[in-house]
Amino acid sequence: MIVRSLVWFALGIVGGFVAAHMVNKDPRGQEVLAQLDSRIGEFTDHMSDAYRQQETRLSEIIDDVKSVASSAVDKTADAVDEAAAAAKKAASPSD
Template identity: 30%
Template sequence: MKNLLLIAIGAGVGFIAAHQLSKTEQGARFFAEVDGRAREFGEAVVDGYKAREAEIRAAVADAEDALGDLAK
């Protein structure tokens, strides 16, 4: 229980510090850069997921075709 309280206090202090830092010009630039990088990472994950999904769908379609040929 003590650890949970310490985590909550740490998160609160971190939030307050980040809020104060974001009010400065350097802080705003820092958070804009972090936001941009996070968005780039998210887009890369989505692109990778879509590419892998397309590969799997193609493999399933090939397998269905092969099974259809065997059934004939």
């Protein structure tokens, strides 16, 4: 069963190459293939642009999260220092 599927797959690939070669011999076929190539190029350009935009958005979000996390760590450290100072002051005997 698998061998039969592989044979059909290989025949499909070979048939595709033969058909493309025959279409490429005809000037109208060349024009069609050139248009197809142009549209594929436009599609890949659009996909690349969309990927870069998403990458930029994610980078900005990550930078914002890092900033918020850093601020939270700083505020927590300040609160711990204040609590430690207050505990130290409360624990020391008053004169």
